[in-house]
Amino acid sequence: MADQYPRPAQAQARTPSLSAVFLRKLQDRAPNSAHLGGILTLLITASVFLLLAGLTLTGAVLGLIFFTPLIIVSSPVWVPASILLFVITAGFFSACGFVVALVAALSWMYRYFRGLHPPGSDQVDYARSRIYDTASHVKDCAREYGGYLQSKVKDAAPGA
Secondary structure: OOOOOOOOOOOOOOOOOHHHHHHHHHHHOOOOHHHHHHHHHHHHHHHHHHHHHHHHHHHHHHHHHHHHHHHHHHHHHHHHHHHHHHHHHHHHHHHHHHHHHHHHHHHHHHHHHOOOOOOOHHHHHHHHHHHHHHHHHHHHHHHHHHHHHHHHHHHHOOOO
16 A cells, blocks of 8 residues: 555755845856945935935025015016017027028029029929910910900901
């Protein structure tokens, strides 16, 4: 009966647990002094930046608290002034943009009429030929239709 239940083999190796594997890898790759110096530098720099961000936010909130009454009292002066400044600036930039567009258009036209073939001149030539063909076709149709009307008038009034 003892042979019915086989015994586990003593030769099988046990699989190590996940934590044991992690600890063994950590011991194998122990940080050296350069890694520790880099980590220390990172921590110090991050702490300084966090402190500066906190000081900046605190200063902004305190400045807003102290200067809000001054902003509210002086707003009848600076709101219209800022609107006027915005309108003047927008007008100036619009005028500059229109001047640049005008100079570009005049330069393109100059090159086109001098025969230097600027970009897009082939499309202008094609449009001009299409307009000319359409105009001549309309003129021919008008002549034919005008002759048709003249014959109808003569039919309606033979002595005319």
